[in-house]
Amino acid sequence: MLKKFIAIGALALTTAAPVAADTLDDVIDAGVLRCGVVLDFPPIGYRDANNEPAGFDVEYCKDLAAALEVDFEILALTWAERLPVIVTGRADVVFGGTSDSLARARTVGFSIPYAIYYAQGVVGKDTGIETFEDLRGKRVAAAVGTVPEQEFLKYAKEWGTEDLYQSYQSENEVFLAVAQGRADVGITTNTAVAPITSQYDSLIPGPRMPWTTDYTSVVGPREDVTWLNYLNLFVTHQVRSGRYAELWDNFVGGDAPELRIPGVMY
8 A cells, every 4th residue: 555655646746747947959949049149249249340240159159050950049138138138038048258157157057168268458548557556546447247347346445446437238338438538448358459459549458457267158047957068068069170269260369278277177
């Protein structure tokens, strides 16, 4: 009698269990991969002369769609939208220079790193800013919700200059503020410095920021381990095939940064 009861109970639990999330199957069944991409982050993500999405991250979206044998859809995002677009299910994946912080990992899932950056400033020609210490007492700008904003505000608090900090919704607004003299320096990534300073005559490359190298990952739903495993394998194949190095050279120039961290598996 007891064995019969246990068997019936187990069957009831099995039939009542919710279906696990499976983005991989959902994308294949839908025939479309929805990629969130930040398009004011040249040369990683931007709009070309025809106003079409382009850049390193856009090509990664296309490559992932090709591997899945589906079409792709680019969803243009601001920096602040990168996590919400995954949480709300509006995108299947985000390629958007997203740092794999432990705080963010409580909300979304991360692949192994697929690109590495460090923070650097673009400054007005007449500001006299050459070193990071020169930022003390200057009007510093960055995009809201980004690691550069979070890291710089730690220094601003220590210096007592938080009131001089300026936050913008996009990096394009940051660069425009510096170009127009409303801010003295805008913090971005090293890959964006050359295209931005060539676009604005009033801007020149600024100092590198002192915080750590920024490892960025592909973002997916936190609970979908199958999808995250697939994204990990995709990143690995991009490197093994030489596609990662090819795209980095095409859009950024030079040798692609080593993605493996010393003393860690990847």
